[in-house]
Amino acid sequence: MHHYRSAYHRCSTDSPEPGANNTVPAAKAKHPFDTMTAEQIDKQAREAVKNTTSMRISGKASSDGQQVEVDLAFDIRGSCNGAVDNSMGTLHIIKKGSLVYAKAGEDYWRATFSRGMTVEQAEKMVGHFTDRWIKPPALMAKTLGNFCDGFDSVLELLSAEPHGNATRENDATVDGRPTAVLTERTPTDTTTVYIAKESKPYLLKATITGGNDPLDLTFTDHNTPVDTTPPPPDQILDPTTLR
Structure with missing residues (x-):
């Protein structure tokens, strides 16, 4: 184990002469890293x-030409709170266990619903979902929750x-x-x-x-508990109530 060295030292053990200026410059304290490779x-x-057990990751990364911007606090239990911005748009997510809340803009939802729906159906869903907190159904919750499951990795x-x-x-x-x-x-x-x-x-x-x-x-935010407080109930849309 390395220890900090004293910030001050005496230049001599001899007794000072009477009347002498005995001020000794302070030596700069060394950090343990200074003795390491x-x-x-x-x-x-x-x-x-x-x-x-937890941390927050913020910034930009690129893989195979695809850039992702992230500001996400997450932990070893799979909880998370933050935002991920990729080619689809920005997704805000809060997750605790299997419970997920998500919010995104129209570009994100349009890209999501363009698969498997007619244009008219997709645009109706985009209108409902845009910029609102969503409590997704199980399959969508699992897909969105994958953003938070990489802490071990x-x-x-x-x-x-x-x-x-x-x-x-x-x-x-x-x-x-x-x-x-x-x-x-x-x-x-x-x-x-x-x-x-x-x-x-x-x-x-x-x-x-x-x-x-x-x-x-x-x-x-190393080891800082992730805030998984859900959005206010009056701001959450339950998609199962939609036709």
Whole structure:
């Protein structure tokens, strides 16, 4: 276990001469990261996330040319609260267990209902659903709830063993929090991670530049319970009441 070193030290154990100026400059306290390799810092961050029960992920990611923007708090039990913006539009979701509430704009619902309905039927549903909280029927609830079921996969990804070729860059801050900055380069892209220097060494930010799948995500609210308070009842539409 590493410990912080004292911020102050005495330059000599000799007794000072009477009348002498005995002011001793304060030495800069060293952080435990300062005695570690980049790989050791990276490993500490991956260890810290293994017992995390919840977090919030915000930012943008791209896969196979499809960009997704996310601001989603979710936990190991499958609960979530936040928004996901993909090619269909923005979906707001609150989920606790099998109970799901969703809200989206007309583009999202039009893309949803364009499959299996006539244009007239789809537009009627779009009119009912647009910008209203919906308590979806079971099949739709399960489909929408899939957005919240990836917490285990995220933990597995964040705690995976490092490749061993990371280098440490100059420290930086993420939302005012000091971080150690590590980069890992390949011939096609550069991955940069920002690891908290205060409290637990959580991963606070990750970026990938270059290549085909850019990414810029921040990680906050570690172990903070997800707010699954449902919308007010008078704002919720139950689709089963529709013809």
